[in-house]
Amino acid sequence: MKTLYESDFIVIRDEIRCIRCKVCVRQCANEVHQYDEEDDRVIAENSRCVGCHRCVTLCPTKAITIIRNPLDFRENYQWTARAIKDIYKQAETGGILLTGMGNDKEYPIYWDRLLINASQVTNPSIDPLREPMELKTFIGRKPEKLEFDNYGRLITEIPPQLELEVPIMFSAMSFGSISINACESLARASVEVGTFWNTGEGGLHKKLYPYKERAIVQCASGRFGVDVEYLNAGSAIEIKIGQGAKPGIGGHLPGEKVGEEVSQTRMIPIGTDAISPAPHHDIYSIEDLRQLIYALKEAVNYKKPVGVKIAAVHNVSAIASGIARAGADYIAIDGFRGGTGAAPTRIRDNVGIPVELALASVDTRLREEGLRNQISLIVGGSIRNSADVIKAIALGADAVYIATSALVALGCHLCQNCHTGKCNWGIATQDPNLVKRLNPDIGAKRASNLLKAWSHEIKEMLGGMGINALESLRGNRLMLRGVGLNEKELEILGIKHAGEGI
Amino acid sequence: MRDINIKYLEGEVRIPSACGLLGYINRKGELTSGYHIVDAMSVMRERGNGLGAGFACYGLYPDREDYYAFHLFFEDINAKEETSYLLYRYLDVVQEEKIPTRKVRTIKDPPIIWRYFVKPKEEYLEDEDITEEDFIVRLVMKINSEIKGAYVFSSGKNVGVFKGVGYPEDIGEFYRLEEYYGYTWIAHSRFPTNTPGWWGGAHPFSLLDWTVVHNGEISSYGTNVRYAEMFGYKCTLMTDTEVITYIIDLLLRRHRLPLDIAIKALAPPLYSVIDRLDEEERIKMKAIRAIYQSCLLNGPFAIIVGFKDGIFALNDRIKLRPLVAGEKGDFVYVASEESAIRALSPELDRVWMPRGGEAVVSTLEERGVLV
Numbered sequence: 021m022k023t024l025y026e027s028d029f030i031v032i033r034d035e036i037r038c039i040r041c042k043v044c045v046r047q048c049a050n051e052v053h054q055y056d057e058e059d060d061r062v063i064a065e066n067s068r069c070v071g072c073h074r075c076v077t078l079c080p081t082k083a084i085t086i087i088r089n090p091l092d093f094r095e096n097y098q099w100t101a102r103a104i105k106d107i108y109k110q111a112e113t114g115g116i117l118l119t120g121m122g123n124d125k126e127y128p129i130y131w132d133r134l135l136i137n138a139s140q141v142t143n144p145s146i147d148p149l150r151e152p153m154e155l156k157t158f159i160g161r162k163p164e165k166l167e168f169d170n171y172g173r174l175i176t177e178i179p180p181q182l183e184l185e186v187p188i189m190f191s192a193m194s195f196g197s198i199s200i201n202a203c204e205s206l207a208r209a210s211v212e213v214g215t216f217w218n219t220g221e222g223g224l225h226k227k228l229y230p231y232k233e234r235a236i237v238q239c240a241s242g243r244f245g246v247d248v249e250y251l252n253a254g255s256a257i258e259i260k261i262g263q264g265a266k267p268g269i270g271g272h273l274p275g276e277k278v279g280e281e282v283s284q285t286r287m288i289p290i291g292t293d294a295i296s297p298a299p300h301h302d303i304y305s306i307e308d309l310r311q312l313i314y315a316l317k318e319a320v321n322y323k324k325p326v327g328v329k330i331a332a333v334h335n336v337s338a339i340a341s342g343i344a345r346a347g348a349d350y351i352a353i354d355g356f357r358g359g360t361g362a363a364p365t366r367i368r369d370n371v372g373i374p375v376e377l378a379l380a381s382v383d384t385r386l387r388e389e390g391l392r393n394q395i396s397l398i399v400g401g402s403i404r405n406s407a408d409v410i411k412a413i414a415l416g417a418d419a420v421y422i423a424t425s426a427l428v429a430l431g432c433h434l435c436q437n438c439h440t441g442k443c444n445w446g447i448a449t450q451d452p453n454l455v456k457r458l459n460p461d462i463g464a465k466r467a468s469n470l471l472k473a474w475s476h477e478i479k480e481m482l483g484g485m486g487i488n489a490l491e492s493l494r495g496n497r498l499m500l501r502g503v504g505l506n507e508k509e510l511e512i513l514g515i516k517h518a519g520e521g522i
Numbered sequence: 523m524r525d526i527n528i529k530y531l532e533g534e535v536r537i538p539s540a541c542g543l544l545g546y547i548n549r550k551g552e553l554t555s556g557y558h559i560v561d562a563m564s565v566m567r568e569r570g571n572g573l574g575a576g577f578a579c580y581g582l583y584p585d586r587e588d589y590y591a592f593h594l595f596f597e598d599i600n601a602k603e604e605t606s607y608l609l610y611r612y613l614d615v616v617q618e619e620k621i622p623t624r625k626v627r628t629i630k631d632p633p634i635i636w637r638y639f640v641k642p643k644e645e646y647l648e649d650e651d652i653t654e655e656d657f658i659v660r661l662v663m664k665i666n667s668e669i670k671g672a673y674v675f676s677s678g679k680n681v682g683v684f685k686g687v688g689y690p691e692d693i694g695e696f697y698r699l700e701e702y703y704g705y706t707w708i709a710h711s712r713f714p715t716n717t718p719g720w721w722g723g724a725h726p727f728s729l730l731d732w733t734v735v736h737n738g739e740i741s742s743y744g745t746n747v748r749y750a751e752m753f754g755y756k757c758t759l760m761t762d763t764e765v766i767t768y769i770i771d772l773l774l775r776r777h778r779l780p781l782d783i784a785i786k787a788l789a790p791p792l793y794s795v796i797d798r799l800d801e802e803e804r805i806k807m808k809a810i811r812a813i814y815q816s817c818l819l820n821g822p823f824a825i826i827v828g829f830k831d832g833i834f835a836l837n838d839r840i841k842l843r844p845l846v847a848g849e850k851g852d853f854v855y856v857a858s859e860e861s862a863i864r865a866l867s868p869e870l871d872r873v874w875m876p877r878g879g880e881a882v883v884s885t886l887e888e889r890g891v892l893v
Binding site: 142154158166174176181485489491 | 744749810
């Protein structure tokens, strides 16, 4: 069948600069570049290009540039090029559209509608270069109050806590969806910075055991790689109920990606599809969740916090409240912008709600129920920079999860083709030739640099607000103002509009 | 109805202010007249702007020490009647009267100022299985948040708050404070950035036996308020002092934390200090910081807190507001400025600057100790 789908990108090669070194030919796993010996030219098959810029970055003479295909569809407001192209794709394949990374559509980004406060005159801003500035954060269940004996000794037993030096953790990404080198990069960065990484549902590769103290091990509906050794390896256990990129559905790692290493780590036969069911088949209700939470706590002798990750959906606040009552030690909420290695495009783009609104409503609900200070709240799925982190914490989060930002730090160019397994940057692939392109020494450095840079920025902004410990920003919505938001949005976010005083 | 004719009413907006503080206690419980503290406040006139001042006195109602002394402001007679109905319904009122005042040229447009000596009715305590204090707190919250134009500004036993819009000397004269005698006196002079519409916004802020005066603007206000609200406190005034009082009530009375622990919750040591403690202390401090993270008062503040048995004074962790302490015989003094202490007692046995986060605590019959 002749495809009606014109290529998304056009590769432009400066023939004068090109020295026919064929780096681009070797580097492109999508086989865009081909060397024609007869003509001594490198030619490009544009239709295969995903716009990942691997060739652009590695071309020694900077001969390559890639542009979007300027071809104008006879599009209109209703029928955009994307809408038309999607139909061509489905007409040609008869399949579900797949994509990688997070929802990229033009829904409001509430982070960009929030503005942060600063001190002027009536209280002094604090200079983080000269004054201590504390970001330490504890994730875990907190008793409502402490009790002391007559000698001032603490009687209350404190449940297990994760101690974070920065309020930012690496969100769940499984070995399988990303490469072992990508996992190792994030794991080592966590050790370096004093935060945590998350195994996702792919089990814990033997190579990553040295970093297990900084790992949160996930237990998802497929139970891949879950045994008692795995549960006891990490510092916390996370039950994955849902994911922001694909709420309501499970995961699918195609058999082609299940090689020897993935097979061992996930504890499944080589070459079989790793399919996580949409629900946990032992959790059809909140009381079932409670049983799993306590089964896991039993398995680790109540020595590690057990959290629950859910996608931000319409009734998220009631669900979160139920999770708190079911005994979870933290709740992770993943917004609809959250990334993924593979998701059906329609689900990624249309299911779930913005995490900013979910966070605000969950924090408010937990406070109304008097539960908020007993349970920790982590949000993820759209955090792009330190300002987003500040805003999340002011709305009520204890800490944030980042994944896409972390991968971008490792070199991801957001081509949204993770699901193909042909990641030229060695991140979302299991192809050994591609994987080795990501050097974990460099990856760990880049990822830890990112967290350090954000910490510095967070400290600067905190100091500007006259705050020297992060906990005084937590839930401090007076530090935020909305711009261009309607009454309802302001009400849900629990903030005032810019221009209104305190 | 009194036309307050003020645009920015305290409680509808948050009004930042800076202040002058002074407090002292006689550890033997000897009573002194209010004359002295009123006089001493005048040396810190620069720290206020005449838009709010107030005093708290402990030990002033010895004949009524078993009763809660409710001091109330009423904007108009309707508010008074509505409140009276509520008070008589839930409380045994043994005495009520207008708080005696004298005319002062600079004090304009005072509200109706009344006091009631009360006890909760037994039947309500039994019916609702609630402590006496919680019952009083709930009633105060109800009046302050629900009855328009009525405000309970003092509700403890054998403690009284006297406050209003004016300079401290004038407020002292207005309330005839030289006629009251107490073992602890606390005073406050205010420099608000806006014109406070009514007298409730002045300090001290008080609930039960707690009285708090505060100089500063805490940047953790939003966090502190939302925490206090979870425990049923209603922050109607939107002032730092109000929420600080509620948090102190929560920590010390409801959670029964030892005083030194509660103080650590308000101004905890830095983690760099905690890391150097021995293991038991380290675990304890980390627990305090983790569990009471929303109680940390951040940003500049100096507070003096009065309670039945004593006073404590505390600075923020990096000492962004002035606070000085002095000692002479059985008297322990704390103030924004040494000059105010010297005005009370020109000769001192000892005078010192407490460090940030380091409280000065002094209780009846005990030596002043540093926490």
